[in-house]
Amino acid sequence: MTHSLLTYTDQSAHHQSQLLRAVLKIIALFSVIIGSINVFVFASYDTALFNYVSFAVASGLLLYFRNHRQLILTSWLACAAVIFNVMVFIHLANGQNYAILWVMIIPPIVFFLLGRKLGAWITGLLFLYVIAFMAIQIQQPMPRALGLGALLNIIEVCVALWFLFRFYEGSRESAYRELEIQSVTDKLTGLYNRIKLDSVVAMQHRQLGTGQVSHSTVVIADIDNFKAINDSLGHIKGDEVLRHAAQLLRDFTRNDGLVGRWGGEEFMLILPGYTLEQAKLYSERLRQYIADNETAFGQTLTMSFGVAALHPKKSFEHTFIEADRALYRAKEEGRNCVRVSND
Numbered sequence: 001m002t003h004s005l006l007t008y009t010d011q012s013a014h015h016q017s018q019l020l021r022a023v024l025k026i027i028a029l030f031s032v033i034i035g036s037i038n039v040f041v042f043a044s045y046d047t048a049l050f051n052y053v054s055f056a057v058a059s060g061l062l063l064y065f066r067n068h069r070q071l072i073l074t075s076w077l078a079c080a081a082v083i084f085n086v087m088v089f090i091h092l093a094n095g096q097n098y099a100i101l102w103v104m105i106i107p108p109i110v111f112f113l114l115g116r117k118l119g120a121w122i123t124g125l126l127f128l129y130v131i132a133f134m135a136i137q138i139q140q141p142m143p144r145a146l147g148l149g150a151l152l153n154i155i156e157v158c159v160a161l162w163f164l165f166r167f168y169e170g171s172r173e174s175a176y177r178e179l180e181i182q183s184v185t186d187k188l189t190g191l192y193n194r195i196k197l198d199s200v201v202a203m204q205h206r207q208l209g210t211g212q213v214s215h216s217t218v219v220i221a222d223i224d225n226f227k228a229i230n231d232s233l234g235h236i237k238g239d240e241v242l243r244h245a246a247q248l249l250r251d252f253t254r255n256d257g258l259v260g261r262w263g264g265e266e267f268m269l270i271l272p273g274y275t276l277e278q279a280k281l282y283s284e285r286l287r288q289y290i291a292d293n294e295t296a297f298g299q300t301l302t303m304s305f306g307v308a309a310l311h312p313k314k315s316f317e318h319t320f321i322e323a324d325r326a327l328y329r330a331k332e333e334g335r336n337c338v339r340v341s342n343d
């Protein structure tokens with residue numbers, strides 16, 4: 001990941017911001033809990049003071065990020081604060097109570113906040129440091145008994161890692177889902193786009209081939225004289241007309257099939273289970289519904305329709321060609337009508 005805001009899409013910047021906030025909240029929460037344990041269980045005021053300073057730093061960074069939205073700078077500061085914090089804590093513990101385990105929370109944080117490359121470098125250097133530190137510690141006589149401090153350190157590190165990975169996976173999953181939705185949605189109308197339409201038709205075609213579906217029909221619907229609408233009302237109003245048409249199609253087809261924008265002023269409707277004759281009647285009702293609807297821009301909106309059925313023995317692209325030819329005939333024969341591939 002290159003660290004320039006220009007390289008972030010809105011989606012990944014949103015994901016990174018969520019992660020940064022989650023990491024800072026976890027640090028703040030843990031600092032205050034561990035600080036309190038150090039005061040009330042171990043009466044270790046030095047370490048507690050250090051924990052409360054960490055709480056203040058994490059809270060300060062959260063506040064700074066909320067006000068300034070400096071994602072990269074705040075991510076760096078958060079990583080620096082975590083690394084500094086963990087190192088000082090390990091040195092204060094001086095090899096006792098498995099405090100070295102705290103080093104385990106650094107790799108996920110630097111990977112999440114600074115990306116793969118820097119995360120790998122920092123983690124590698126950190127591991128070298130830990131190995132050197134342990135090599136020195138091994139040469140000193142150490143108490144072997146496991147105390148409450150060691151147990152708490154192990155529990156705290158495990159819980160911190162659990163929180164970190166849980167947040168990471170949650171926000172990665174929702175970012176991925178959002179991208180998935182965007183990749184199949186037409187931005188202007190909010191309907192499915194051509195990628196989705198292609199994949200659904202291909203799937204229907206496969207299911208026809210295996211006998212899972214007995215019929216499936218494709219309808220191409222095209223707004224009549226849309227160029228004239230654009231020319232008289234302007235492109236922005238033209239976009240509104242497209243959204244209006246999309247809304248009518250969505251409302252009418254809600255429970256029957258899948259509708260999407262095929263491109264320009266053309267829409268596609270996929271009707272699973274419909275024979276050609278049924279799809280023709282359905283399209284006729286849809287045509288009437290659109291023509292009867294009041295429009296907000298003072299002109300009537302009509303659409304022409306081309307209908308064709310999927311054949312298991314012919315490619316689905318062939319059905320698109322047939323539907324397009326039928327639509328062409330609908331236009332030639334006066335518009336605002338339905339034509340079927342076998343007419």
Ligand SMILES: Nc1nc2c(ncn2[C@@H]2O[C@H](COP(=O)(O)OP(=O)(O)OP(=O)(O)O)[C@@H](O)[C@H]2O)c(=O)[nH]1
Nearest residue numbers: 222223224225226227228230235238239264265331
């Ligand atoms: N506003 C707007 N116009 C678009 C968009 N996509 C395509 N168009 C316009 O749609 C118009 C299509 O015009 P034509 O292909 O001549 O079709 P038409 O005027 O609808 O005529 P017929 O289809 O024969 O009834 C063109 O003027 C395109 O610029 C869009 O996303 N927004």
